[in-house]
Amino acid sequence: MANTPQSKKRARQNERRFQINKARRSRIRTFLRRVEEAIASGDKSAAGDALKAAQPELMRGVSKGVFHKNTASRKISRLASRVNALG
Incomplete structure (x- = not known):
């Protein structure tokens, strides 16, 4: 317990x-x-739109100190590669 x-x-x-x-x-x-x-449903356009909305949120978390920069970059990169693979 805090005293001072x-x-x-x-x-x-x-x-x-x-x-x-x-x-x-x-x-x-x-x-x-x-x-x-969106990725699970197989809808590439919806997944792309969702990813576009998620990217600034993740980077805002970095600037506010919630996530490390490399963590956010890694998450974005992995999600982007999965969205691109939907074809």
Whole structure:
């Protein structure tokens, strides 16, 4: 348990940041799930549109510090190759 005023404040800030980052992660996962579902259905145009919507969300997560840059790039790359393979 936090004892000093500074550590109490840091605990409050950490909880607030945790909630914000949790919401961002959840939003990004929703976009990724939409791409996965479009790929599973075999609809290339829907998968492409979903991927186009997911890319900026992932990179926004990077700029906000939720994901590492390489993690987002890897996810985008793998999803893009799967969308392109739909043919």
